[in-house]
Amino acid sequence: MSRRRRPPPLDVLTYPLAGLLAEAPGSQRSYRIAAVVIPLDEPLELAEPIEGTLRVARTNRGVLVDGRLRASLRELCSRCLAEIEVPLDLVISEEVLPSVDILTGLPIDATAEPDVERLTSAHELDFGRLVRAAIALAEPIAPLCRPDCPGLCPICGALAVAGHGHVEEAVDPRLAPLLGWHPVDAEPPSDYTPPHRPVPARRRR
Ligand SMILES: [Zn+2]
Ligand SMILES: [Zn+2]
Secondary structure, eight states, X not given: OOOOOOOXXXXXXXXXXXXHHTSOXXXXXXXXXXXEOOXXXXXXXXXXXXXXXXXXXXXXXXXXXXXXXXXXXXXXXXXXXXEEEEEEEEEEEEEEEOSBOTTTOOBOXXXXXXXXXEOOTTSEEXXXXXXXXXXXXXXXXXXXXXXXXXXXXXXXXXXXXXXXXXXOOOOOGGGGGGGGOOOOOSSOOTTOOOOOOOOOOOOOO
16 A cells, blocks of 8 residues: 655645635734745845744735745845845735635636735635745845945956055156147037127117
8 A cells, every 4th residue: 555645735935824714804823934945036046044924814805914024135245246145124014815705616806906916716825926026125226245345446356445556557758748638529519508608789879
């Protein structure tokens, strides 16, 4: 007799809520989210597993999702390109509506509210989708390894710490007079307006 195969594990961060949907508004479930790793949309990448709590409360229309999570992204410092971890505190608060009526089992017409989050047809909360969206929103535009990161030297590419510099290369003395010379544009720029010159008023005869 072969041992029965276990069903594949549920997707992490997917929560079956049929039981909660059958309860009265106000009923709640709490979940601990510990050491959860989910794939993110490129190029985002978790540096540490996600930790936090999720509370789901039954409303008269669906459920109210309240997640408090701590995540950490692997990023590059936008100035010096060093690899850094960017910690994120995520607060996810969202009403999620059923896509199938819990009593009748019939699909619910979602066209009236196309933008609202929905449970799956099996009354599951796909919390991972909400987490991915919250992480993408919270990602800093220009992460820094430290607030005063000096960035890279444009000449040699090394970290431009205080005191870093390059001695100007010596100029051939025969070319020295050219140092202060700037070519004059032959044509004025198209948005150039000549300075106003007052026209002398004609004398009356
Ligand atoms: Zn940096
Ligand atoms: Zn340099």
